[in-house]
Amino acid sequence: MANSLSTALSKAISRSITRREWLNYSSALLAGSAFAAPLAQASQAHRLGNELRIVIPANPGGGWDQTGRALGAALTSSGMVDKVVYENIGGKGGTIGLADYTKRYGSDPNSLLIGGMVMVGALALNKASAELNQVQTLARMTSDYLVVAVPADSSIRSPKDLAKAMRENLPEVAIAGGSAGGVDHMYAGMLARVSKANAEQLQYKPFPGGNEVLQSLLQKQVQVGISGYSELREALQSGKLRALGVSSRRSMFGIPSMRDQGLDAEMSNWRAVMTGKNVAPERAKQMLAAIEFASNQDSWKQSLASNSWNASWMTGKALHDFMEIETSTAQLMTYLLKLKS
Incomplete structure (x- = not known):
């Protein structure tokens, strides 16, 4: 498997606020300084609205379900959205949920999809890796x-x-x-x-x-x-x-x-958040900024700790390259290991 890559956070968000600036603002806010107003204004600028849908392409109770609901809780507790609606669509490694999502929500600016290595592998097994082109992967969030x-x-x-x-x-x-x-x-x-x-x-x-x-x-x-x-x-x-x-x-x-x-077999899993291919670039940037903000709050950090997940934030070009490598790796491993559906 490809090694995890680290990268700077995307700067292509409105007002170009970086992770370091968020942390500075947060510290200043706790201290009651003049940075409180910029932070409040920034968080308001990235609010996603009143209601957001998170589609989880798996049955309740598994890793994707836990990830999607933890993300939704972080988005609401951080004020990025007022309400999150969850929709579970299980089956075939997330490929059924992916197909349904692209059909119904491919242009929806108020919906997100949870995905990850399981989906990449299932698509490779079914020789359908191109279906990933129907979504935009916004950020890799966890690995375990x-x-x-x-x-x-x-x-x-x-x-x-x-x-x-x-x-x-x-x-x-x-x-x-x-x-x-x-x-x-x-x-x-x-x-x-x-x-x-x-x-x-x-x-x-x-x-x-x-x-x-x-x-x-x-x-x-x-x-x-x-x-x-x-x-x-x-x-x-x-x-x-x-x-x-x-x-x-x-x-x-x-x-x-x-x-x-004595068994030299090493492999990691990862999970990501996506949105529809036809969602406007500016809205996708706003979604990414809101997710980034929420991932720095206590709610998300507590979810990482309680589920024994590793924070694995990646976005931008590094994420694009990572996805290409993971897709190729899954295709190769499916062939070499003679995996069958």
Whole structure:
């Protein structure tokens, strides 16, 4: 996977207010200085109106749903909008929601779409990556890593046990994860490949959200599950599930990395916010400015902490280049890992 890139915040917002200026204004406001008026005027300039729709191309309860609702809460609490309406459209890694969004809201200046690597992967799997051209990606907001987990009483007790089981009889190791083609699916294929198993025999069971992955594990419908930490955290902490490892380079969440335990499989997930292709450039800039402002407020920071997400802000040309790299990566991995829908 491509490494995360860092970039300066977009300066193409009205009045050219930068992140540093926002922070200066915020500090001054808390101190009761004369900067309070410019800050209030700036935030008012980027208000998005009375009502905003956030379309979440997944079922309630998963990572995209959590991200969309956290963003909506930050936008309302920061005064960027009075009310947010949420619309969940699940299925096929966000591709159903993407198609519905572009059809109904492609020109709507009061709607946003949540997306991310799962959607990029699902489109690559279906040879439909060009559909991403129907939306404008405004900002990448978060990134996180995947947890590989098993039922607490599973005979698979370590990454080496998993590799042995996959190598000896991959069809008997059913793996649950998010939608076909998404980051969980790619990671399952990567695990099979580094285990020296025949990836074409991978038994991957796609689910529309992290909650369904969790239930399939708890009900022992599958042997292994792959999902974000926030979606498995309670079951892990209660002892109902056992974590084998995390997909990061080093340990996270108190869980050793798969890489440090002998399986060199590293992969990250990310989530972004988008709007319709036909939304006017000035409105898109205003949306970006409002999202940027909201992402610097306590509400969003608390969501990052409570969900164990990493802040991963990226926009502008760096984001455009990143999206091109991720799309190409997803297409290549789908081919190399022989992923099937």
